[in-house]
Amino acid sequence: MEKTGVRTGAAWGILFGGLAVFVAAPALLLATGHDTIKPSADSAKELSLAGALIPALAGILLIHGIPLHAPRLLPAVSDRRALSRQATALALIAFLWPSALFLVSLAGRHALVRDVWALAKPLVFLALPLILLRTLRPQGEPDPFRLTWRPRQTWQWLAPIPAVLVFGWLYVLGPLAPPLPSAEDYPDPVSLAVGATLTFFTANVLEEVFFRGMLQTRLEALFGRWPGILLASSLFAWLHLPTHGQGTLPLTLGAITAFQGFFGLFTGYLWSRYRNLWAPIAAHTAMNTLPLLLM
Secondary structure, three states, X not given: OOOOOXXXXXXXXXXXXXXXXXXXXXXXXXXXXXXXXXXXXXXXOOEEHHHHHHHHHHHHHHHHHOOOOOOOOOOOOOOHHHHHHHHHHHHHHHHHHHHHHHHHHHOOOHHHHHHHXXXXXXXXXXXXXXXXXXXXXXXXXXOOOOOOOOOOOOHHHHOOHHHHHHHHHHHHOOOOOOOOOOHHHOOOXXXXXXXXXXXXXXXHHHHHHHHHHHHHHHHHHHHOHHHHHHHHHHHHXXXXXXXXXXXXXXXXXXXXXXXXXXXXXXXXXXXXXXXXXXXXXXXXXXXXXXXXXXX
8 A cells, every 4th residue: 555645736736726615615605695505406495504514524523533444545556647647537527527518508408408417427427437447547457446345344334334324314304404305395106216216326326436436536546635535526516517506606606515515525535534435325325315215
């Protein structure tokens, strides 16, 4: 194992730039009198800004405070050029795809955006990245960051549990949690079950595989833990630009950073500390799917 990343000028720039973005987003919302945000563009119910930030921040503090973690869980990298090419390709996917859909939504084609979003996600965030990672890997060497679904150590399964449980409770049932959905908010149980299952695989699993397992891992190896987490979380927030409009573009950017961006910081720290992909998937499921099960 090697020390994660090297603090170059680029790494320091990402670190301080990322911190500035995550401080500015909630500050912008508060300064403009927006202390609530919509969890999604078509949601009739709102989430308080505190309800978006506190569960993620509490989870981060718990991860940091629980001693069962390994400071570094990345393999040694012999070809940093190949690693840089892989990270750049993945970052371009994360930035360009939401940008293209956002431009389509500006033309009023919201239904098209929703349809393309759902159908193309496995191709854009799984098939294409796997092809690029295989093409851009070091010549004659296996990919050192190949994902594994079975961590070797027992503590990698046990240590994330408190943070995931506290996050889930605060977000779903805590005093700042948004109202639970009612049966009138959703279609019949069969359609709901099908939709929830698809959401589990295309959002809870697929987004964590791409943004944490593929992208963040490589960014950490290039720039260090927190620059990698901040950059991957910013791109994860950007993913929601076409589908989570809040009115004006500045308010939308502030809202998706304060909500999805801070959630990305939490799940990114889970992944960085424990390298157990099921931990961020469980947190994502608590946010997206658990409210439906409590209907």
